[in-house]
Amino acid sequence: MTTSALTSATRRRRPKRQAGWRGLIYIAPAMALVTLFFVLPVLFTLWMSLHKWPLLGEPAWIGLRNYTRMFTDARFFNALGFTAHYTLIVTIAIFAVAFPLAIFVEKQRPLVSLYRTIVFLPVVVGLASASLLWVWLANVDSGLFAPLFDMLGLTSGRINLLAKFDTAFLTIIVMVVWKIAGFTMIILLTGLQAIPAELTEAARIDGAGRWQRFRHLTLPLMRRTMALALILSVTGSILAFDQFYIMTSGGPQNKMISVVYYIFNQSFVSFNLGYGAALSIALLLILVTLSVVQLWLLKVGDERP
Template sequence: MSHSALLDPPTRAAAAPDAPRGPRTRSPRRRRGEQLQGWALTAPAAVLIALFFVLPFGLTVWMSFFDWPTFGTPTPIGFENYADLASDPKFGEAVLFTVGYTLVTSVIGILLSLGLALLVRPRFPGRTAVRALLFAPVTIGFAPAGLLWLAMSNARTGVLPDLFAKLGLAPAGVDWFAEPTTTLALVVVMTVWKTAGLAMLVLLTGMDSIPGEIYEAAKLDGANAWTTLTRITLPLIVKPLSLVILLTVTTTFLSFDQFFTMTKGGPDGSTVTVVYYLYNAAFVSLDRGYAAAVAVVVVLIMAIISIAQVRLQRGRKAEA
């Protein structure tokens, strides 16, 4: 114990209860030492969280009640930022667009990843490589991935328009980023490509813990593939599946990088997400107080989504 005596004297005293300078009983002293050490060990993390999470979180709420210019003194204006927010049709549009984008991306992404998980669950030659390739896009950041798809689908040098034209699926020389529909479709495809592997892997961890005997019994009872899926696999992966849904919905709702790199919110502001709106308010219009109000609303929306999800899951559990 000598090597650490300098580091933590309280424990040294606690570990040597017979020492002459320990008049009290062993346990309170030990408890106090443990207390101090516990605090000391959590201190680095606690300081980080206090300075870079709690402080900015409090400040966001505080700022949202001010007219907060980048230079000069902030002036308190009550709920005016929130009133402005409610009356700005652009914000409503951003929310609606983000909800729509989230729904489309989540449904396609979750169905695809469920399909992928079922496909690569059994052993077959090359399974490990297939799984790794399906997952590889997950490790790439959204910004480089967005630029990558921009490079692949731009009208001039992109390989995808070229390929589609050669296969006769689309006319040649059309700029996909000029139309809101094709632009959005590209972002959805890119997001699904980048996230499906992660959802697949989470679902696989759930499927791997289903005992094989259950499937054997089902087989003996003559259950077909569809019955096996809906009656055995899906009910037994409810937990990872709801985690996947929560993760997909929340991360998609907060999308920014892929829109910033691929569409810049265009064409004609048709692809501005909520976070993009927040970014514009804070760092383009430099209206910090207003942006803070947007941020508070975003936090509330996310909290509602998370609570709704937990409620739904609990409700389902209670039914079962």
């Protein structure tokens, strides 16, 4: 190769290298934040999980004993089972409410902006604040639900909705749906609005009814958006803590202790910080596995050119 050809090739590679370094400079602040607030805490938590780490005193190396302890911890598996049950129920309930709402507010109709605002308003309320609000609403003496249900004949007298497992669980589900459905609605609404109107009109002209258009056109084109909403809903439900801690304190009879609540108890009530760290790592692995599975299912059925 001649000298001029080598020089030309070097000049062509130089802009690519400069662009690469420029890109690294642009993402450096984000990488620093991720490293500082995620990678380093995870590594430190992993280090803690290999120790018997008391609140006061020197930590002692115990290797994998915290992890082997999990497999014989019945309360941990009870918390996992309750969290899975809660996640399944609340995710179905959120989608059952959010999808029809998204379809309703997607159409141009009078006051549609007002409807969207009203549905989305609970999202801006913090979960802890929403839980405190619903504790007051469910209060027997000063709340709204007890006298209202008694007046409507739904209960015989005023009852404490948070005193029994069934009514407390239902109250929390309704509160979370009221709080989260507006956010899921907005995500689904963006997916609906991204569907080309020409496709819907062509399907209608070809004689496809509403159900056929929904099944064969809307749902396939909404698959990625629904997957995003599903991942956010499942992850948020598995990490649920505020509503159980504030509204029921894990009761009645400790039947409403989620995984995060159990980690909190082990770490900051029993002061088993090492075991709490091991439980946190296990929960992180569960979340990563579920996200990978959902992303894999998202790719299944993709049409390749």
